[in-house]
Amino acid sequence: MLDPALLRKDLDSVVRRLASRGFAFPMDDFNSLETRRKSVQTETENLQAQRNALAKQIGALKSRGEDASAVLAESQAIPGRLKALEQDLSTIQSQLSDMLMSIPNMPHEDVPVGADSEGNVEVRRWVPHPDPVSGDPQPLGFEPRDHVTLGEKIGLDFDVAAKLSGARFSFMRGPMARLHRALAQFMLDLQTERHGYTECYTPYIVNASTLMGTGQLPKFKNDMFWVTRGGDEPTLDEQGNVVAGEEQYLISTSEITLTSMVRDTIVPAAELPIRLTAHTPCFRSEAGSGGRDTRGLIRQHQFDKVEMVQIVAADASYQALEEMASHAEKVLQLLGLPYRVMLLCTGDMGFGATKTYDLEVWLPAQNTWREISSVSNCEAFQARRMQARTRVDGGKPEYVHTLNGSGLAVGRALVAVLENYQQEDGSIVVPEVLRPYMGGLSLLK
Incomplete structure (x- = not known):
């Protein structure tokens, strides 16, 4: 299996080298999965930051003896959303893995280019x-x-x-x-x-x-x-x-x-x-x-x-x-x-x-x-x-x-x-x- 990090770093080079062995890289499918993965990870990171900020806000409200129920309710909704995002990310990564399993290895630079x-x-x-x-x-x-x-x-x-x-x-x-x-x-x-x-x-x-x-x-x-x-x-x-x-x-x-x-x-x-x-x-x-x-x-x-x-x-x-x-x-x-x-x-x-x-x-x-x-x-x-x-x-x-x-x-x-x-x-x-x-x-x- 190819290194996913290499695909994200230098996709054009990977596509070109695979084309030399007659393989058409599924560019559209890969880019679609990558877009979804980045979106889920960004939303996850934002929710995690929001959860941390709300936790601090709740602590501050309670320390002043003020009502924290509204903020607490907002905070309690986050774990469920994070769990759903985790499942989405797992599905995307599984689909990406399945795609990579069908992609051949890249030829070494010493290998001559030829069709057969x-x-x-x-x-x-x-x-x-x-x-x-x-x-x-x-x-x-x-x-x-x-x-x-x-x-x-x-x-x-x-x-x-x-x-x-x-x-x-x-x-x-x-x-x-x-x-x-x-x-x-x-x-x-x-x-x-x-x-x-x-x-x-x-x-x-x-x-x-x-x-x-x-x-x-x-x-x-x-x-x-x-x-x-x-x-x-x-x-x-x-x-x-x-x-x-x-x-x-x-x-x-x-x-x-x-x-x-x-x-x-x-x-x-x-x-x-x-x-x-x-x-x-x-x-x-x-x-x-x-x-x-x-x-x-x-x-x-x-x-x-x-x-x-x-x-x-x-x-x-x-x-x-x-x-x-x-x-x-x-x-x-x-x-x-x-x-x-x-x-x-x-x-x-x-x-x-x-x-x-x-x-x-x-x-x-x-x-x-x-x-x-x-x-x-x-x-x-x-x-x-x-x-x-x-x-x-x-x-x-x-x-x-x-x-x-x-x-x-x-x-x-x-x-x-x-x-x-x-x-x-x-x-x-x-x-x-x-x-x-x-x-x-x-x-x-």
């Missing part, structure tokens, strides 16, 4: 054996198979998944399932043992207030899977809003649970930075994906991810962003997978991000780069929603900054390993760093 992914800027790439002309990885030397064709030979089964759950699910067995597990274990070990993250096991189901804190609600409600407990089904109105009972949701990323660990907390400055990681399934309805990536593992309703989260002091968040990007890159480097790092433009960033790097891995069968990780700095955007703060040098509490990133998406890493390590006969070379997790296997046939 075409405006993203390549920062660097890592390609062990680049083509001298394009800089892309050199061809494999034979017609590459895609990961679906390769995976079906070693235990990837979409037919069984469709029978069990429908489209956009996968079923793995044997070598395929083991390779998937090996990737997740390797990523967790790297982030915990080399990069200093604390491994966590988190709930896969959360309540609505948790999602409000990290920014998934209210904007992305249709991207979530809702769940209900037997006998506890929420009652909805005609618009689909809950009027009784509690909504619960399957997590779309463990960023939600890891970041929310500091919700409603004042973290001692000595405990910062906090580095957390978790391997969880993630559940997304893919409501806006249309017919994109219907084949294979690229865009699934259920997929696994190793997530990284950092909670840091405000002055350390951009150093942490660069650090987290390097932590995600190290996974790809050790796996020997070509990748490039893209700085996202204003129109392609996520709702809560102020600056984002995407890591894109090379897929030979598609002859292109595909996103495998996003690493974002949200500054105080989530912390303000969650009331996550720290206290520096005994001063007043101030908001922490939160960062999140994939380290990595396991399914997409699996796709990249299959396609980049395929042999002409359809077998798959196991990357060296994964062999200890595969019982020493070096080749999957």
